Amino acid sequence: MTQGAWACLLLPLASAFAITIAGTRISRRTAAFISTLTAMAAFVEAVIVFVEMWGKSPADRATATTSWTWLSAGSYHFGFTLLTDQLSVMMMLIVTGVGSLIVAYSVGYMDGEDEERRFFAYMSLFLFSMLLLVEGGNLLMLLAGWGMVGLSSYLLIGYYQEREAAVAAAKKAFIMNAFGDATMALALFLLIQHTGRLDYAGVFAHSPVGGTVANLIALGLLGGAVAKSAQIPLHTWLPDAMEGPTPVSALIHAATMVTAGVYLIVRCHPLFENAYVIQDLAAGLGAATLLMAGLIALVQMDIKKVIAYSTMSQIGYMFVGAGVGAYPSAMFHLMTHAFFKALLFLAAGIAIHALTGEQDIRKMRGVGKLMPYTKWVFLAGSLALVGIFPFAGFFSKDSIISSCLQHGTYGALLWLAGIIGAFLTGVYTFRLFFIVFTGEPSEFAREHYHAHHGKEGPVSMLWPVGVLAVLSCIGGFIQWAPLWTPLTTWLSPVAAPLVEPTSTQEWATSAIAMAIGLAGIGVAYLVYGARSIPLPKTWPLLEKKFYWDELYDFLWYRSSDAIARGLYAIIEQPYIAGSIAAVSGLAGESSRELSAAQTGLVRTYVLALASGIAILAFVFLAAR
Amino acid sequence: MHGPDIQWYVILSAILFTTGALGVLLRRNPLIILLSVEIMLNSANLLLIAFSRLHGREDGQIFAISVMAVAASEVVVGLGLIVAMGRRHVELDVDKLRTLRG
Amino acid sequence: MANFLVWVVWFGAAFACLASALGVISFSNPFYSALALIGNLASLAVLYLLLGGEFVAAGQVLVYGGAVMVMFLFVIAYLGDRTDASPWSGGPSWQIVGAVLAGGAILAEVIVVVGLKAGNLLEQPKHISRSFGTPESIGRLFLTDHLLAFEVTSIVLLVAAVGGVVLGAHARALESDART
Numbered sequence: 001m002t003q004g005a006w007a008c009l010l011l012p013l014a015s016a017f018a019i020t021i022a023g024t025r026i027s028r029r030t031a032a033f034i035s036t037l038t039a040m041a042a043f044v045e046a047v048i049v050f051v052e053m054w055g056k057s058p059a060d061r062a063t064a065t066t067s068w069t070w071l072s073a074g075s076y077h078f079g080f081t082l083l084t085d086q087l088s089v090m091m092m093l094i095v096t097g098v099g100s101l102i103v104a105y106s107v108g109y110m111d112g113e114d115e116e117r118r119f120f121a122y123m124s125l126f127l128f129s130m131l132l133l134v135e136g137g138n139l140l141m142l143l144a145g146w147g148m149v150g151l152s153s154y155l156l157i158g159y160y161q162e163r164e165a166a167v168a169a170a171k172k173a174f175i176m177n178a179f180g181d182a183t184m185a186l187a188l189f190l191l192i193q194h195t196g197r198l199d200y201a202g203v204f205a206h207s208p209v210g211g212t213v214a215n216l217i218a219l220g221l222l223g224g225a226v227a228k229s230a231q232i233p234l235h236t237w238l239p240d241a242m243e244g245p246t247p248v249s250a251l252i253h254a255a256t257m258v259t260a261g262v263y264l265i266v267r268c269h270p271l272f273e274n275a276y277v278i279q280d281l282a283a284g285l286g287a288a289t290l291l292m293a294g295l296i297a298l299v300q301m302d303i304k305k306v307i308a309y310s311t312m313s314q315i316g317y318m319f320v321g322a323g324v325g326a327y328p329s330a331m332f333h334l335m336t337h338a339f340f341k342a343l344l345f346l347a348a349g350i351a352i353h354a355l356t357g358e359q360d361i362r363k364m365r366g367v368g369k370l371m372p373y374t375k376w377v378f379l380a381g382s383l384a385l386v387g388i389f390p391f392a393g394f395f396s397k398d399s400i401i402s403s404c405l406q407h408g409t410y411g412a413l414l415w416l417a418g419i420i421g422a423f424l425t426g427v428y429t430f431r432l433f434f435i436v437f438t439g440e441p442s443e444f445a446r447e448h449y450h451a452h453h454g455k456e457g458p459v460s461m462l463w464p465v466g467v468l469a470v471l472s473c474i475g476g477f478i479q480w481a482p483l484w485t486p487l488t489t490w491l492s493p494v495a496a497p498l499v500e501p502t503s504t505q506e507w508a509t510s511a512i513a514m515a516i517g518l519a520g521i522g523v524a525y526l527v528y529g530a531r532s533i534p535l536p537k538t539w540p541l542l543e544k545k546f547y548w549d550e551l552y553d554f555l556w557y558r559s560s561d562a563i564a565r566g567l568y569a570i571i572e573q574p575y576i577a578g579s580i581a582a583v584s585g586l587a588g589e590s591s592r593e594l595s596a597a598q599t600g601l602v603r604t605y606v607l608a609l610a611s612g613i614a615i616l617a618f619v620f621l622a623a624r
Numbered sequence: 625m626h627g628p629d630i631q632w633y634v635i636l637s638a639i640l641f642t643t644g645a646l647g648v649l650l651r652r653n654p655l656i657i658l659l660s661v662e663i664m665l666n667s668a669n670l671l672l673i674a675f676s677r678l679h680g681r682e683d684g685q686i687f688a689i690s691v692m693a694v695a696a697s698e699v700v701v702g703l704g705l706i707v708a709m710g711r712r713h714v715e716l717d718v719d720k721l722r723t724l725r726g
Numbered sequence: 727m728a729n730f731l732v733w734v735v736w737f738g739a740a741f742a743c744l745a746s747a748l749g750v751i752s753f754s755n756p757f758y759s760a761l762a763l764i765g766n767l768a769s770l771a772v773l774y775l776l777l778g779g780e781f782v783a784a785g786q787v788l789v790y791g792g793a794v795m796v797m798f799l800f801v802i803a804y805l806g807d808r809t810d811a812s813p814w815s816g817g818p819s820w821q822i823v824g825a826v827l828a829g830g831a832i833l834a835e836v837i838v839v840v841g842l843k844a845g846n847l848l849e850q851p852k853h854i855s856r857s858f859g860t861p862e863s864i865g866r867l868f869l870t871d872h873l874l875a876f877e878v879t880s881i882v883l884l885v886a887a888v889g890g891v892v893l894g895a896h897a898r899a900l901e902s903d904a905r906t
Contacts, residue, residue, distance in 0.1 A: 600724045603649055603719070604821065610649065614828050621835060631840045635836065640747055646826070651751060655760075655801070662763060680853065685859060693789075696793065
């Protein structure tokens, strides 16, 4: 089991390394296949680890292996530790499973790009980093993986490095994530100060319970989670991150990286339970985000941005789940979300690819008629997203919403937010579906659509989407609370849920949520499909994404700029530049003075000689 | 030894040396400068011979003879230079030779 | 009595020496300066005789006075009457002051050294024999202890002679170029 975990972790790293070293000596295709095959091999290893673990009794399933002491400072020793337990193997399966499907898809999507090798090297690097994050046996390893996924995200968002918008988006993502990294590091410092260790078991046993320190630790971790998962207030980077290629959006900004925040909360749930105020805060931020993102998605015109806001919204659901203590439900929704969100992105990618890069839904109108396969898989993903039985989202989302009812009055508010969110989800998702995939094709679509050898896209793009569509249809049946709950049982030794909703609450919530979702679909159909109701006027508040970008621009950019300008005028120019100028001026002046001695007259030089002799003789005399 | 002690010779030599040095430093005509250099060399010679007498060995006199030979060679070269200057109608004034002025 | 005579001769020679040295540096006419130097050399020869250096005194008169100064006089005569109008002027303002100070400092230091008896280095003069300073003893020393100095000095003289010819020939060649 240990070896499987190590193999799973190191295979993508080996792939990234090999592609980088080989450089242009291998063909682009070869690089793509190296990356894909190692990803699939890593998935196979993860399955092996899972099967081995299944064979053991629940108490025996967690194994921590340390290969060497990584950091040793005084009395603090931190090892390079991998922890293989129920939670980490679940994440490993999701990351490598969905990851290998997406990498396989990108073989076709990125075919013909000049810098294809770089892309696949980065994708492998990302897989390695994410696996390091989830397999890490102590918080230091998690932080290392955390930083590296941020790096991979930066590299991949800015993949089209000639585009200014892409580079700016990459920087924005990295800077916001760096803020989260900083708060996390501060939390780790507090933990080291108060417990002297960072391994999970030790930290959970010895960290302070309640009080300011516990709150600060949890707050620091929450800061990192919020930045990585694009929740309010550190969410503005995610829509901009859509500048990266579509597979990147699917893998990093839908299925895996952005869910790392949820993983963190679930993994460190004892720390959050020690500071329940912060845990409630996490749930509140999740609820606020899911509503805000849902509203903004109603007016977006770029297909990828709609799906991005949808991601933000769904992760809000996961935060609500983790915030009220329904850890298995949150993880379950993480899994199903990975399936259908990746599916939505990849299907959109097929359409974008066929229309040679167009992403505006007004121009893509009606392309569904030209691409039936894509239309049906997108429909499957949309139904899963809205949470209609029997598609995957139904089972996971409703567990979360119903768990809120067990959390008192605050929970009731969260429940309400979840239900409203379900309505919004129905509207924006099917707005997208009805505009892009139904109705008559637009002028643009007809002109620019080009089939790939008679099919909608390369085969390498079509089959992963098919696999994800199947998973979106049947993947939810793994757990249907309150009927059968194997997932909760599996995860309970690591993250037992704090709340268990009653059967009545479950059934009622499911019914209401599905009804509301269908209502949303209906509204979308009336407005965008059948055009019975005219389009409402768009509100600037929504169009400007609730003015968050403007606020941050004012708070951070303008103030920093003003400070920098002020310092430049007051300190840099007169003192720093001035001192250098003064030094050079001094050198010039002194050399001018000294050159007065170079009279060119022989006699003055002889005088210098004579004076020197006189002085020397004096010195010798004085020495006696 | 009859006559003055060694100190008198030392002081006489010093005065001669200073006179020669002043001549080198304060005159502009290269011929005069060369003559002043001769004075300085001679003052050194006087000192050498005086000390040779003090120690009772002729080594100082040998040294003085060598100095005389070298001084003669130096005068040859110096006068050759001055003659060359004169032939090219360069004014015999060391202050006029200023190309090394910085 | 002999002592008194020696003192008288010494003072005469010393006075002549100093006066002629001052003359060398003071005359504006270089011809007069050269003649003053001849006087200086002659008085120095007398002093050498008083110190028992017969050969050196003779050499001084013959070589310096007879050869070097004659050469000087030839050159001064060749270069014509270039009298310095104001011999002491010219140069930077601090030249004169600096020169006097430096010269005075050196002189003062020597006097101080003598006054301090140079750490007892100025002991009583040793007794000398009759053959002190004779050509025979000088010659013997030149060819035994100081052979290297002897040979090197002769080479220096040879080099200087060649140098003189070259300097003179070079100028002559250029002059002939200028004329044609």
